[in-house]
Amino acid sequence: MDVSKPSVSNLCRYLSFLFVAYCVNESNENARLQRKRGVERFEVIYDWNYVNFTWLNADDYNLAIINGKYIPANNVISNVKFYRDKMYVALPRLFKGTPVTLAVMTNSGKYENNKLLKPYPSWKMNSLDHCAALQNVYSMEIDKYGVMWVLDGVRITNGTKCPPKLVLLDLKRQGNVVRYFDFPEHLSSVYGGFLTDLVIDEADGGFAYITESSDHDPGIIVYSKHLDKAWKIRDRSMFAEITASNFVVEGNQNSKLQNINGIALSPVPKNPNQERLIYYTPLIGVNMFAISNKLLKNQVLMRGDVWRRGIKYIGKREGVSDRMMIDNEGNMYYGILNLYGICKWNIFEPFITSKMIIHDQMEYIWPASFGMDNSGNLYVLSNSLNKFLQSKPPKSSDKSIIKVSRLYTGTRSYLYKNSR
Numbered sequence: 001m002d003v004s005k006p007s008v009s010n011l012c013r014y015l016s017f018l019f020v021a022y023c024v025n026e027s028n029e030n031a032r033l034q035r036k037r038g039v040e041r042f043e044v045i046y047d048w049n050y051v052n053f054t055w056l057n058a059d060d061y062n063l064a065i066i067n068g069k070y071i072p073a074n075n076v077i078s079n080v081k082f083y084r085d086k087m088y089v090a091l092p093r094l095f096k097g098t099p100v101t102l103a104v105m106t107n108s109g110k111y112e113n114n115k116l117l118k119p120y121p122s123w124k125m126n127s128l129d130h131c132a133a134l135q136n137v138y139s140m141e142i143d144k145y146g147v148m149w150v151l152d153g154v155r156i157t158n159g160t161k162c163p164p165k166l167v168l169l170d171l172k173r174q175g176n177v178v179r180y181f182d183f184p185e186h187l188s189s190v191y192g193g194f195l196t197d198l199v200i201d202e203a204d205g206g207f208a209y210i211t212e213s214s215d216h217d218p219g220i221i222v223y224s225k226h227l228d229k230a231w232k233i234r235d236r237s238m239f240a241e242i243t244a245s246n247f248v249v250e251g252n253q254n255s256k257l258q259n260i261n262g263i264a265l266s267p268v269p270k271n272p273n274q275e276r277l278i279y280y281t282p283l284i285g286v287n288m289f290a291i292s293n294k295l296l297k298n299q300v301l302m303r304g305d306v307w308r309r310g311i312k313y314i315g316k317r318e319g320v321s322d323r324m325m326i327d328n329e330g331n332m333y334y335g336i337l338n339l340y341g342i343c344k345w346n347i348f349e350p351f352i353t354s355k356m357i358i359h360d361q362m363e364y365i366w367p368a369s370f371g372m373d374n375s376g377n378l379y380v381l382s383n384s385l386n387k388f389l390q391s392k393p394p395k396s397s398d399k400s401i402i403k404v405s406r407l408y409t410g411t412r413s414y415l416y417k418n419s420r
Ligand SMILES: *[C@@H]1O[C@H](CO)[C@@H](O)[C@H](O)[C@H]1NC(C)=O
Pocket: 025, 026, 027, 028, 375, 376
């Protein structure tokens, strides 16, 4: 512990009116200095050996253990998103014994291990018994107005007969549902549909661009909130690349082929008429592509074939990557699964300037997704998905396998305006 720091900041607090230039906000200054030295300081703030919940009572819990409704080692976190003082968590039902698919906890900002997750908005909304409830969630995003767009679209496990859907929950009103949209079978199937990620574009009545990662019909689904309608585009750039499939994480070679998965949107431009780019990449693949939001919003154009010329090739990564995210300054963050690393690239620069800012085989095991709060922090979730996919989640619970790390960047998410 550096004991001199608190006293300096205390001094600054008292004398700030005298030392205006010297006493800049200390955490901003530290982050700035670290960036200057080329060191990005991530710290693990939450981790789990296994995920557990705030059960209503001991009877419910005991019953769930006995009847297998809850098998601690089978619960994996696939996404984290932030709003006010809360962290929201997606828990896909990939294996038996996952009682909850969307949950919340307080983002205390202090290190915590095995923090209990609270079903969100309620236990009832996490029940498999009725299709109005959330069935199997892989991803969500929170817009600037505190509405969470929840993708209830994991239909690769035959765990539910309910169609894949998008559900909008108002976080300011206890998670009240403000919109349900069921995806028709030809956009995402009840049998094999797999909605993995989304970004929100708040202009023109609100749009979501959603990755559909199914084996049989991958593509990008565009949902217009204003029209309450969806359409889908398909292209070979959205398929897995077989040449990238044999990567190794923790000694195990991957054997699956997963299609388009990561998606990121460039920040709100200063000039509202300027186009924005939607970046996308298959999970099994090393190439990244992009397409203009103006093209995707044009449903009529999407029926033809000419739009395909608008697909831009962005570049080739050092390895395979799960999801990615862009901040309001245009910095894209993405993980490299086979190198246990996080990369950063500014989208206003050539792709070759992308660099790995951290890698660590202990901390970044399957960097799966990113989120940002409104205090200038970026979060990365490393969820050891490789362990779960091996179908042998560690039975002993003496090691944390799911981690959320935080990096102060001083920026906000792509939902906010770019300063250029
Ligand atoms: C310094 O900046 C951090 C991050 O933006 C913020 O959380 C904190 O409140 C600021 N402290 C002061 C004294 O302004």
